[in-house]
Amino acid sequence: MEFNILEICLLTALAFCFFVHLYYVLGVHLKLATYRLEELPAASNEPISIIICARNERENLEKFLPSIFAQDYPNFEVVIVNDRSWDGTIYLLEGLEKKYPNLKVVHVREGEKFIAGKKFAVTMGIKAASHEWLVFTDADCEPASVNWLRGMQRPADNDVQILLGYSPYFKKRSLLNALIRFETFFTAVNYLSFALKGMPYMGVGRNMAYKKSLFFKSKGFAAHMHIPSGDDDLFVNANATPSNTIIQIHKDTHVWSEPKRSFLAYLRQKKRHVGAGNFYKPKHKFILSAQIAIQFAFYALVITLACFPNTHFIAVGVFLLSLIVRCFVYPKLLKRLNYGELRWWFPILDIILMVFLVFNAILSIFVKKVAWK
Known part of the structure; x- marks a missing residue:
């Protein structure tokens, strides 16, 4: 032929x-x-600050916060940043502060200077955190088990400054949901695999952790504060190295999240992600x-x-x-x-x-x- x-x-x-x-x-x-999963640490090492930024998330906070406070970890605080909400979030948090002594609430008021989307709220939460090891998640997220923090705690290796976790979406009966979950899977496989290969380039703010000192040493989000998105992936892209970054994908450490319900909302979400990707390292x-x-x-x-x-x-x-x-x-x-x-x-x-x-x-x-x- x-x-x-x-x-x-x-x-x-x-x-x-x-x-x-x-x-x-x-x-x-x-x-x-082929990555070998290790058992979660039986003991806890150091205290943890969990940071959650919320903007009009009263319903989700009411639904998912109990699973955060139910973590089997002896010393942790939950820092919630209420970013100019008008849905009654402030009243919910006032009640929760009386119920949970390890809850710390930070309010971002209307008219705050230098507000740039979620990054300002994250920065306020980090400043308010009492501990060196910071674990990040969102208001619409639920840990897969009470052992989440045990898996996301600071590793024994002091050189590790960033820990990348995994966050799947809840299953719904629709083609859109299947697409969202499959795209999330593909994204996770990519950034977790490249991290194992020695080229970490992003993380997902629904489930990741890093040192507070790293944030301030690298001047936080100063290099990309003008970009509405990227509080998670751009920070990792700028600061992760082969030696200071590891992953955690044990099933007990997954953090489940609510997916978008409409195609338009999903498009807006992906548009933010694409916008942040334009500022990755060449x-x-x-x-x-x-x-x-x-x-x-x-x-x-x-x-x-x-x-x-x-x-x-x-x-x-x-x-x-x-x-x-x-x-x-x-x-x-x-x-x-x-x-x-x-x-x-x-x-x-x-x-x-x-x-x-x-x-x-x-x-x-x-x-x-x-x-x-």
Whole structure:
């Protein structure tokens, strides 16, 4: 069988995309799939300050705070920053302060100077924290167990300054929810795997921890205070190193969160994330952009070559080989990261996610305005 010049070029491009894609699957993500989970520490080391920023979150605070205070950890405080709420949050917190002696409330009033979205609230919470080790989560989050803090406590290795956790979304019956959870899975696999590979580039504020001294030593969010988002991933991107960052994915340390209920709300959320990603270190932007571009090009080339009589069998064969390799890695990861039921829909969700990521990237070019809440 002879191929013309166009077919040879397309097949060469497909082979290149295939092997680069294999690098991300087998060279990066496989590290997380084979990562050995250790038992949680039986003892607690140092006191912890949990920081939660809330803006009109009365209902969620009432629902999820009991699981925070129920943690099996002897010495911790909960710092809640009420960021200009008008839904009655202040009255709820006044009552909770009488119930929980280890609750500390910080109020951000209307008219505060230098307010820049969530980052101002986070900074106020960190300043109010009494302890060196800070654990972060959100008002709409619920720890998977009472052992969450035992797993997120400061590691014995004093060189570790950042601990990256994992936060899945609650399951709902909808295609949007499946997409949100699968995208969250893909994001988590990426940042956790790259951290294991020695290139930590982001964390998720729903479940992460770092030293208070690191925050002030690096001047907090000063470098990107003008950006509404990025209180979590941009801080990690700027300060994480191969030696000062570790991960924690034990099932007891997962923090469950409420997903967006509408596609528009989800788009706004992802727009914020894309906006923060534009300020990552150049090497991180290149690797992450190349990852999406290569995957998109791979699908496009498979579809194109499948339309050619001489190459359709090769295109289908390469796609099936890629699928077999990925099905060796990702279903195991889906189960490990509490999304086991999605493994049966993996091939379909993978394609839907790719289309969505491309759509969101294009949308972010034209829609610039973002806000926390």
